[in-house]
Amino acid sequence: MAHDYTSRIVWTGNRGQGTAHYRAYDRTWDVAVPGKAPIPCSNDPLLGGDPTKMNPEDLLLSALSACHMLWYLHYASEAGIVVTAYEDAPIGKGEVGAGGAGRFLEATLRPVIHVAAGTDLALAEALHHRIPAVCFIARSVNFPVHHAPRFVVAG
Incomplete structure (x- = not known):
C-alpha cells in the first residue's frame, strides 16, 4: 500500500540581498511540517553552517536511528522483552569527493x-537483525547500517 509523506522546507537565510553573491x-532553513513545531536547520559546519542547528546529515542519521x-x-x-529505557548515539561515516560531492559510507x-x-x-x-528488513529508512539508504547494542539489565 503506497502513501505519501510531506514536508515543507522554508529558506530563512535571506539577509536582504537574496543570492546576489x-x-x-x-x-539556513526551517523544516516546517504543518501542525508540527518547526526545526531550525543549517548546512554542515564543515561548509560554514551553524553548528547549533540540525543539518541534513544529522536529520538522516537521526531518522535512521529513530526508525x-x-x-x-x-x-x-x-x-x-521489557525495555525500560533506550538511548542511541549513532555515528555516520561520510566522505567528500572532488568538487564537494559527499555521501555516507556507513552508519x-x-x-x-x-x-x-x-x-x-x-x-x-537477535531482534536487531530483523529490523533492516522492515525499517522504512534503513531500506531506503544505499549504505551499510551496522548495529552495536549494549544492554543494561535492571538489578
Missing part, C-alpha cells in the same frame, strides 16, 4: 538498552 545569504528504535521496541514487546547504531532482570539477552540481541 555567494556570501550574501545564510544556508530502528521504534521497530526494536515493537519486536521487544512482541517477544516479551553504526549504538543503542544502550535497559531491560528487565531475567531478560534473554541473546534474543534481545
